[in-house]
Amino acid sequence: MDRRQRLHQWERAAEPGLFAASLLFLAAYSVRVLVPGLSPTWHAFWAVVTAVTWAAFIADYLARLLLSDHRLRFVRRHWLDLVVTVLPLLRPLRMIDTYDRVQRRRDHPRLALEARVMTYTGLTALLLGYAAALAVYHDEHHAPHADIRTFGDAVWWAASTLTTTGYGDATPVTPRGRVIGAGLMFAGVALVGAVVGSFSSWLVRRFRQDGDT
Numbered sequence: 001m002d003r004r005q006r007l008h009q010w011e012r013a014a015e016p017g018l019f020a021a022s023l024l025f026l027a028a029y030s031v032r033v034l035v036p037g038l039s040p041t042w043h044a045f046w047a048v049v050t051a052v053t054w055a056a057f058i059a060d061y062l063a064r065l066l067l068s069d070h071r072l073r074f075v076r077r078h079w080l081d082l083v084v085t086v087l088p089l090l091r092p093l094r095m096i097d098t099y100d101r102v103q104r105r106r107d108h109p110r111l112a113l114e115a116r117v118m119t120y121t122g123l124t125a126l127l128l129g130y131a132a133a134l135a136v137y138h139d140e141h142h143a144p145h146a147d148i149r150t151f152g153d154a155v156w157w158a159a160s161t162l163t164t165t166g167y168g169d170a171t172p173v174t175p176r177g178r179v180i181g182a183g184l185m186f187a188g189v190a191l192v193g194a195v196v197g198s199f200s201s202w203l204v205r206r207f208r209q210d211g212d213t
Contacts, residue, residue: 092127
């Protein structure tokens with residue numbers, strides 16, 4: 001068995017565990033941010049969950065790197081994997097890549113291309129917006145002169161930023177909050193563009209089909 005086959009087998013075997021680890025990581029971070037007054041025992045428990053799941057992400061990336069034929073090429077081609085390994089809150093962005101691998105195992109995908117793009121882009125946007133809201137709320141709600149004081153404010157900010165609306169009634173004031181906001185703006189442009197482009201493609205295809213009938 002060559003390296004490529006072993007890499008393929010590793011990815012197939014690791015996908016369910018990594019998906020569960022992603023949910024656990026997000027749950028642990030959510031509890032630590034949204035539940036004030038955790039007892040030291042529970043705080044330590046969720047901190048351990050965060051550390052263990054993060055270690056699983058790092059171990060998966062290193063294993064895939066070692067199993068690859070050309071490691072430098074692997075790093076270049078899988079730059080997003082490296083980013084989400086360093087910054088696990090961005091793991092929702094891997095949904096599209098994971099879905100592509102799943103689809104390659106099927107001869108006949110159940111959804112049309114446009115519907116698949118819109119569905120998985122929408123799920124990615126929801127999870128990414130939630131993660132960004134958590135991170136910004138964590139940094140902002142105790143900051144002086146902050147507009148984002150509650151998690152609801154953070155969700156509203158994330159929704160307006162991700163959809164490129166930008167009302168401006170809630171804006172981050174901390175350096176990390178502004179970095180997260182800038183990243184969410186770029187992600188929002190890409191995700192909204194993918195949804196709009198896919199919907200436009202679907203409309204054109206439907207009009208062509210109607211014209212041929």
